[in-house]
Amino acid sequence: MVTIRDVAAAAGVSVSTVSHALSGKRPISQATKDKIRNAIDQLGYEPNPAARALRTTTSGVIGFFAFDITEMFAARIIHGAEKVARENNSYLLFTSGVEFGNDLDSAIEFLRRRRVDGIIAAYGVRQAVRPQMRAVFDVPSVTVNTFIHESIPSVQPDDFEGGRQAALHLVSRGARKLAVIAGPEMRLASMERLAGFTKALEECGIVFDAAHLVVHGDFSAESGARGLDALLDASPDIDAIFCANDYMAAGAINRAQERGLKIPSELRIVGYDDREFASFWPIPITTFALPLEQMGETSATMLFARIDGRVPDPSRVMLEPSLIVRKSS
Amino acid sequence: MVTIRDVAAAAGVSVSTVSHALSGKRPISQATKDKIRNAIDQLGYEPNPAARALRTTTSGVIGFFAFDITEMFAARIIHGAEKVARENNSYLLFTSGVEFGNDLDSAIEFLRRRRVDGIIAAYGVRQAVRPQMRAVFDVPSVTVNTFIHESIPSVQPDDFEGGRQAALHLVSRGARKLAVIAGPEMRLASMERLAGFTKALEECGIVFDAAHLVVHGDFSAESGARGLDALLDASPDIDAIFCANDYMAAGAINRAQERGLKIPSELRIVGYDDREFASFWPIPITTFALPLEQMGETSATMLFARIDGRVPDPSRVMLEPSLIVRKSS
DNA sequence: TTGTATGCGTTATCAT
DNA sequence: ATGATAACGCATACAA
Numbered sequence: 001m002v003t004i005r006d007v008a009a010a011a012g013v014s015v016s017t018v019s020h021a022l023s024g025k026r027p028i029s030q031a032t033k034d035k036i037r038n039a040i041d042q043l044g045y046e047p048n049p050a051a052r053a054l055r056t057t058t059s060g061v062i063g064f065f066a067f068d069i070t071e072m073f074a075a076r077i078i079h080g081a082e083k084v085a086r087e088n089n090s091y092l093l094f095t096s097g098v099e100f101g102n103d104l105d106s107a108i109e110f111l112r113r114r115r116v117d118g119i120i121a122a123y124g125v126r127q128a129v130r131p132q133m134r135a136v137f138d139v140p141s142v143t144v145n146t147f148i149h150e151s152i153p154s155v156q157p158d159d160f161e162g163g164r165q166a167a168l169h170l171v172s173r174g175a176r177k178l179a180v181i182a183g184p185e186m187r188l189a190s191m192e193r194l195a196g197f198t199k200a201l202e203e204c205g206i207v208f209d210a211a212h213l214v215v216h217g218d219f220s221a222e223s224g225a226r227g228l229d230a231l232l233d234a235s236p237d238i239d240a241i242f243c244a245n246d247y248m249a250a251g252a253i254n255r256a257q258e259r260g261l262k263i264p265s266e267l268r269i270v271g272y273d274d275r276e277f278a279s280f281w282p283i284p285i286t287t288f289a290l291p292l293e294q295m296g297e298t299s300a301t302m303l304f305a306r307i308d309g310r311v312p313d314p315s316r317v318m319l320e321p322s323l324i325v326r327k328s329s
Numbered sequence: 330m331v332t333i334r335d336v337a338a339a340a341g342v343s344v345s346t347v348s349h350a351l352s353g354k355r356p357i358s359q360a361t362k363d364k365i366r367n368a369i370d371q372l373g374y375e376p377n378p379a380a381r382a383l384r385t386t387t388s389g390v391i392g393f394f395a396f397d398i399t400e401m402f403a404a405r406i407i408h409g410a411e412k413v414a415r416e417n418n419s420y421l422l423f424t425s426g427v428e429f430g431n432d433l434d435s436a437i438e439f440l441r442r443r444r445v446d447g448i449i450a451a452y453g454v455r456q457a458v459r460p461q462m463r464a465v466f467d468v469p470s471v472t473v474n475t476f477i478h479e480s481i482p483s484v485q486p487d488d489f490e491g492g493r494q495a496a497l498h499l500v501s502r503g504a505r506k507l508a509v510i511a512g513p514e515m516r517l518a519s520m521e522r523l524a525g526f527t528k529a530l531e532e533c534g535i536v537f538d539a540a541h542l543v544v545h546g547d548f549s550a551e552s553g554a555r556g557l558d559a560l561l562d563a564s565p566d567i568d569a570i571f572c573a574n575d576y577m578a579a580g581a582i583n584r585a586q587e588r589g590l591k592i593p594s595e596l597r598i599v600g601y602d603d604r605e606f607a608s609f610w611p612i613p614i615t616t617f618a619l620p621l622e623q624m625g626e627t628s629a630t631m632l633f634a635r636i637d638g639r640v641p642d643p644s645r646v647m648l649e650p651s652l653i654v655r656k657s658s
Numbered sequence: 659t660t661g662t663a664t665g666c667g668t669t670a671t672c673a674t
Numbered sequence: 675a676t677g678a679t680a681a682c683g684c685a686t687a688c689a690a
Binding site: 001046048049050051053054057059061071074075078082083084091092093094095096100101112113115116220221222228247250251254275276277280281 | 330375376378379380382383386388390400402404407408411414415419420422423424425427428441442443444549550551578579580581604605606609611
């Protein structure tokens with residue numbers, strides 16, 4: 001194990017000179033710089049992160065808490081965060097919710113014990129109920145897809161805007177009697193998508209009788225099929241349905257075809273999330289791609305700002321989804 | 330920042346006694362044990378991992394190289410590995426292939442620099458060509474889903490066995506004229522699934538003319554549809570098709586229905602991988618679930634054996650997939 | 659069963 | 675522009 005002393009000896013300079021040459025924290029003559037660089041290359045020297053961490057009390061490690069890493073979305077957020085972490089000479093220490101009984105507190109506890117420089121907490125779903133949080137975030141932190149406290153910067157997808165765009169798109173395709181298969185009322189993402197959708201219809205001057213044109217599913221394909229039945233049985237003249245996610249859109253499309261409806265000519269359907277199957281569903285599904293990688297990047301960028309002692313501005317970021325038009329609409 | 334000295338002072342004992350009480354490496358009287366525990370609780374002491382790492386030259390960090398973390402499979406393997414890591418008081422340091430231009434060497438370099446105790450390298454796909462590897466694995470390592478060298482333990486799914494079971498299942502359902510839509514010849518997983526399938530038919534005494542009953546797709550849904558056309562145009566009496574993955578199975582099912590075939594009565598189809606859409610495809614797809622979490626757990630377990638200086642036995646593990654029977658067969 | 663003292667490899671303070 | 679040295683917090687060899 002070659003240390004900084006070996007380098008110093010080989011280069012014929014003092015330890016502190018080598019250290020400063022590495023950090024650039026004080027002027028070094030070009031000549032000694034070269035000698036040091038040679039010695040380092042020759043010996044294959046690598047600074048010991050543990051020693052550095054001990055001395056500087058910063059670990060170069062970012063804790064990443066993912067509620068459920070098994071969920072595709074988390075993986076892509078992590079991917080974005082990792083990129084930014086690397087650019088900041090840090091790396092991610094990973095921790096998944098299930099290991100901690102989905103308890104954010106104990107996860108944070110664990111990460112603090114490891115002396116992470118900061119924490120990114122990414123929740124898979126936004127619920128009406130905020131995550132429990134007794135532990136004090138005395139480590140610089142940001143949250144993704146959930147909001148815990150004013151003092152903690154957060155990043156989330158702009159579901160309201162997605163809902164708006166869904167309506168606008170459908171109307172531009174000629175739809176006039178629009179309906180919605182929403183998700184559970186507990187799920188904020190779905191409720192915001194619905195709110196945005198409603199708002200846009202209003203702006204277009206289209207009457208929207210929410211009492212009869214909105215049903216709630218549970219985000220499963222099966223519930224999408226049931227939702228479609230309920231909607232069409234009550235209002236056969238519906239010409240477009242916005243589903244709060246792709247699973248329900250998929251189920252709705254299946255059922256619509258079973259009922260002999262032509263898609264998209266007689267009925268247009270839009271989903272949400274851009275799940276992998278959306279592109280090759282028997283009728284490819286028009287949907288919205290979440291800005292996942294960007295969420296990861298943005299959250300990490302904000303975190304490094306906080307670690308730096310700065311207050312990220314804005315401290316609450318909304319990222320827009322992208323409409324992907326396919327055959328179902 | 331409370332240190333071991335603070336604890337020692339509070340408990341009225343020496344630093345080394347506290348250290349030994351924590352590690353259990355030498356006998357301590359119950360009385361002092363209690364005093365120490367109290368002091369620790371009182372002060373909220375947490376050992377500093379950096380100091381410990383510096384002293385012991387082990388970091389408690391396992392490097393995890395995932396070829397593509399964005400691929401669902403990687404996430405579940407990681408999940409399994411994380412569980413075992415936690416049980417061994419270690420955690421995962423993450424690194425994804427894209428960040429390193431998919432170059433295993435530079436990823437290993439990066440991880441070694443961070444002084445990881447061991448490395449798990451998980452490739453997403455097994456290719457006929459082994460991954461490049463110039464860097465010497467002088468850190469304890471295991472590979473997942475790829476094989477690099479005899480000296481490095483590896484874990485992989487038993488694709489041959491999956492192929493066998495696919496054939497057995499189809500035959501038990503009454504199929505007699507079976508065909509295969511395989512993946513690219515470069516992809517070992519597909520080739521082994523095909524080999525197992527062929528072997529089982531042989532065992533069943535069913536003639537299988539590979540020249541006419543096997544086509545190769547590119548793992549996309551679209552190629553599954555094309556494959557089905559090619560197969561049925563040449564041999565209309567085919568009554569079952571084994572597809573090397575779910576994407577192709579999905580495409581094949583779509584096309585079969587377009588051709589007016591009844592599934593499963595006239596044509597049985599089996600996929601592979603148990604992608605999420607398989608369960609709610611218009612005709613739910615019979616498929617094989619990969620032992621992903623188990624691959625993660627097993628690889629981590631083997632790694633800790635190696636870190637311990639033991640040679641895991643066996644050092645090359647094959648894990649069986651599980652058949653999931655759904656409507657398509 | 660317990661205590662003392664040294665050193666792990668860095669960075670940073672103080673000199674020169 | 676460069677050096678000597680203390681200190682970060684812990685584990686362990688050696689003593690008692």
